[in-house]
Amino acid sequence: MIKAKKSLGQNFLIDQNIIKKIINVVDIKDKNVLEIGPGTGSLTSEIFKKKPKKIILIEKDDKLVEILKDRFNKDIEFINKDVLKIDENNLNNQILTVFGNLPYNISTEILSKWILNINPKKVWFSCLVLMFQKEVADRIISKFNTKNYGRLTILANWRLNIKKIIDIKPSSFQPKPKVESTVLFFEPKNNFTKFKNAKNLEKITRIFFMHRRKMIKKPFKQLFRNNENIASELGIDLNLRPQNLDFDTYYELTKRYEFLRG
Numbered sequence: 001m002i003k004a005k006k007s008l009g010q011n012f013l014i015d016q017n018i019i020k021k022i023i024n025v026v027d028i029k030d031k032n033v034l035e036i037g038p039g040t041g042s043l044t045s046e047i048f049k050k051k052p053k054k055i056i057l058i059e060k061d062d063k064l065v066e067i068l069k070d071r072f073n074k075d076i077e078f079i080n081k082d083v084l085k086i087d088e089n090n091l092n093n094q095i096l097t098v099f100g101n102l103p104y105n106i107s108t109e110i111l112s113k114w115i116l117n118i119n120p121k122k123v124w125f126s127c128l129v130l131m132f133q134k135e136v137a138d139r140i141i142s143k144f145n146t147k148n149y150g151r152l153t154i155l156a157n158w159r160l161n162i163k164k165i166i167d168i169k170p171s172s173f174q175p176k177p178k179v180e181s182t183v184l185f186f187e188p189k190n191n192f193t194k195f196k197n198a199k200n201l202e203k204i205t206r207i208f209f210m211h212r213r214k215m216i217k218k219p220f221k222q223l224f225r226n227n228e229n230i231a232s233e234l235g236i237d238l239n240l241r242p243q244n245l246d247f248d249t250y251y252e253l254t255k256r257y258e259f260l261r262g
């Protein structure tokens with residue numbers, strides 16, 4: 001038995017039914033597959049059975065890479081690095097199907113990073129199947145006017161269609177995590193609002209969501225000064241709270257902000 005490293009958020013999936021469900025979300029026969037954080041290879045071996053064209057693994061833990069190399073001495077490309085430090089746009093010439101049961105905080109960080117860095121001319125993935133802490137997944141898939149709606153919801157829904165796949169109990173892992181998990185499925189959207197710089201969407205939502213319970217008058221003023229006509233043109237009531245504005249309103253606000261800044 002391999003001793004799990006807490007520092008690398010190692011909770012290995014042991015429930016075969018769950019593993020199968022995750023891999024069966026998408027047909028990977030003859031596809032190029034990327035798995036991030038393969039651990040001891042519980043998802044990897046299931047991926048292997050589906051006869052993909054190629055498998056690339058990104059794993060930070062040197063020890064685990066050794067174990068994986070022994071276990072799968074076949075046609076696999078190993079990248080023994082921190083996934084956060086990788087340039088995903090230059091991973092492979094082929095479009096990738098991505099699976100990842102990573103530490104929760106890294107899943108969230110990598111999702112934001114990948115969305116912000118998507119090359120509009122060529123999206124490098126066909127879909128992402130990623131595990132999150134259930135609470136975070138609930139935020140990603142929430143609707144406006146609900147308490148979970150926030151920055152991550154708005155960012156993720158900007159470029160991606162999102163579907164919930166399954167909730168997973170702590171007992172499906174070894175060692176058991178303290179919280180429940182959820183697997184989400186993401187596909188790039190064909191139609192989305194174009195920005196000069198996606199960082200502006202992050203900025204707008206950061207300022208609007210600074211004080212969730214307060215009216216949006218103040219953040220609006222901070223970003224748009226005396227341009228209150230923007231609010232009336234977009235039909236925004238400045239007495240509302242940030243969670244009361246839908247996705248499109250945030251995307252439109254970002255465009256107006258970019259226009260004003262020239």
Ligand code: SAH
Binds near residue numbers: 010106
């Ligand atoms: N997917 C496996 C392992 C999950 S544990 C399973 O479901 O059983 C999380 C895995 O992510 C571990 O293997 C850990 O070493 C790896 N990991 C943690 N941080 C990482 C990072 N920044 N980059 C790449 N891999 C990472």
